[in-house]
Amino acid sequence: MTAPLDPVEQKLFAVDLRLDELEDRVKSLLDANANPTLPKPTWQHQTVDAWVEGWFVEAYVRSPVVGMRWCAQWREHSEAVIRLTAMWRSWESCQRDVDRGLSTWFASYGDPQFYELTSPSGTFRSCGVDSHRVLPPLPA
Numbered sequence: 001m002t003a004p005l006d007p008v009e010q011k012l013f014a015v016d017l018r019l020d021e022l023e024d025r026v027k028s029l030l031d032a033n034a035n036p037t038l039p040k041p042t043w044q045h046q047t048v049d050a051w052v053e054g055w056f057v058e059a060y061v062r063s064p065v066v067g068m069r070w071c072a073q074w075r076e077h078s079e080a081v082i083r084l085t086a087m088w089r090s091w092e093s094c095q096r097d098v099d100r101g102l103s104t105w106f107a108s109y110g111d112p113q114f115y116e117l118t119s120p121s122g123t124f125r126s127c128g129v130d131s132h133r134v135l136p137p138l139p140a
């Protein structure tokens with residue numbers, strides 16, 4: 001037979017029970033968030049490839065001219081993949097604001113990134129209409 005708990009031990013026991021309840025609650029919330037059946041934000045494109053092919057190349061209609069670079073093999077340029085992924089994700093986010101989202105996206109994300117990708121000193125600086133060359137990463 002065990003001795004009855006003194007008031008301090010009773011309080012600690014009650015706190016311990018409450019802590020267990022809180023841990024269970026946090027775990028269930030985390031599990032609920034990980035549940036793939038819960039609604040997620042609706043994205044119009046599920047991959048950066050789908051976004052580039054389905055929206056980007058249609059929105060930025062340009063003929064490669066002097067001073068502008070593009071590479072059809074953009075997937076082989078890590079910087080391009082990173083920048084286009086950032087553009088795609090911000091585009092998906094801006095789509096939720098039907099009134100100003102697209103304008104905000106062009107001004108704040110699309111046009112600045114497009115310039116970095118296509119300028120003569122940008123991501124595709126070593127590529128041309130009929131040439132492709134991936135530059136090595138910066139020395140580290």
Ligand SMILES: [Zn+2]
Nearest residue numbers: 071127132133
């Ligand atoms: Zn290239």
